[in-house]
Amino acid sequence: MSIKEAKNNLPEELIEILESIYTNGQLDKIYASYIRGRYINFRINTLKANINEVMKELNKNKIKAVNCSFVKNAFIAKGAKERTLRNLESYKEGNIYVQNISSMLPPLFLDLEENLTILDMCAAPGGKSLYVANLINNNATILANDMNEIRRKRLEYNIEKQGASSIIVLGSDGRTIGKRLKNYFDRILLDAPCSGEGIITLKKNKKLLSWNKKKILSHSKMQKKLFDSAYNALKPGGTIVYSTCTINPFENEEIIDYALNKYNDLRLEKIDLDIKNSIRGLTKYKDKNYNEELYKAIRIIPNEYMEGFFVAKLVKRNQ
Numbered sequence: 412m413s414i415k416e417a418k419n420n421l422p423e424e425l426i427e428i429l430e431s432i433y434t435n436g437q438l439d440k441i442y443a444s445y446i447r448g449r450y451i452n453f454r455i456n457t458l459k460a461n462i463n464e465v466m467k468e469l470n471k472n473k474i475k476a477v478n479c480s481f482v483k484n485a486f487i488a489k490g491a492k493e494r495t496l497r498n499l500e501s502y503k504e505g506n507i508y509v510q511n512i513s514s515m516l517p518p519l520f521l522d523l524e525e526n527l528t529i530l531d532m533c534a535a536p537g538g539k540s541l542y543v544a545n546l547i548n549n550n551a552t553i554l555a556n557d558m559n560e561i562r563r564k565r566l567e568y569n570i571e572k573q574g575a576s577s578i579i580v581l582g583s584d585g586r587t588i589g590k591r592l593k594n595y596f597d598r599i600l601l602d603a604p605c606s607g608e609g610i611i612t613l614k615k616n617k618k619l620l621s622w623n624k625k626k627i628l629s630h631s632k633m634q635k636k637l638f639d640s641a642y643n644a645l646k647p648g649g650t651i652v653y654s655t656c657t658i659n660p661f662e663n664e665e666i667i668d669y670a671l672n673k674y675n676d677l678r679l680e681k682i683d684l685d686i687k688n689s690i691r692g693l694t695k696y697k698d699k700n701y702n703e704e705l706y707k708a709i710r711i712i713p714n715e716y717m718e719g720f721f722v723a724k725l726v727k728r729n730q
């Protein structure tokens with residue numbers, strides 16, 4: 412599929428958003444990622460795995476895995492099919508977890524330490540909670556919440572399989588947690604439900620029908636409510652990481668701008684990640700101005716390796 416054909420399959424309003432944000436060179440990469448999809452990425456789960464043993468099995472199955480330089484124990488399996496990975500003993504044993512590298516980024520900015528109480532407000536199927544558990548070696552209490560029962564079953568299965576014994580599963584509406592558990596958590600990850608523009612893969616001659624502007628606006632409303640709840644549930648001095656796998660500003664910068672206007676004890680901290688396929692958070696979109704601090708957030712541009720993501724880190728002032 413050519414870029415021209417890809418654009419024919421995308422809604423005009425989405426193209427308009429993309430073209431208002433990115434340069435021509437960046438747009439080519441985005442469209443190419445929509446056409447070709449992304450290489451399979453995975454993480455070695457060191458809660459269970461011996462890295463050398465996993466590498467031996469990958470070599471035996473002729474799977475070339477390239478180490479990712481900025482995410483510990485993350486690999487890019489160039490040329491391998493997800494099905495091939497799923498057939499490995501390492502996969503069946505929970506020694507590896509298939510997850511895009513972009514999706515491994517938010518936990519890295521949570522300032523993790525041992526013995527914290529951590530909430531993952533929208534957690535299923537668990538990629539980020541599992542990574543948090545791995546990073547702190549199960550030495551914390553992680554509440555992994557998700558409102559969707561079917562996705563929660565997958566979350567429970569993954570926790571068991573990966574040996575992530577520090578994770579407890581909750582099934583609440585995230586919007587209610589702040590009222591019930593006020594000032595309770597040291598760290599909160601809000602990986603919000605979103606329109607997923609960073610993970611689009613187009614099929615030949617098929618229009619992308621799942622996207623429309625109305626959905627974006629309803630996601631944006633939900634995200635603000637989830638953020639309010641996360642703010643209330645966070646202890647003074649605690650950290651919230653907000654992330655989505657979408658590109659439009661209404662689900663990203665607008666949520667953080669809303670939060671900074673509403674809560675004057677919140678401040679943004681800079682996400683330091685030196686990778687080519689990224690730009691800073693937007694401080695302006697068309698005629699809208701967002702809080703000047705928004706450059707501290709990061710936008711990952713989707714390419715052949717990584718999904719498109721937005722990540723912002725906020726700290727609540729100690730009283």
Ligand SMILES: C[S@@+](CC[C@H](N)C(=O)[O-])C[C@H]1O[C@@H](n2cnc3c(N)ncnc32)[C@H](O)[C@@H]1O
Pocket residue numbers: 514532533534535536537538539540556557558559562583584585586602603604605
């Ligand atoms: C982007 S996905 C989360 C992916 C997950 N963090 C991971 O890394 O595997 C968003 C999740 O939010 C959940 N969700 C949507 N609305 C919610 C709400 N009001 N409260 C709690 N969870 C919600 C969805 O069921 C979905 O699983």
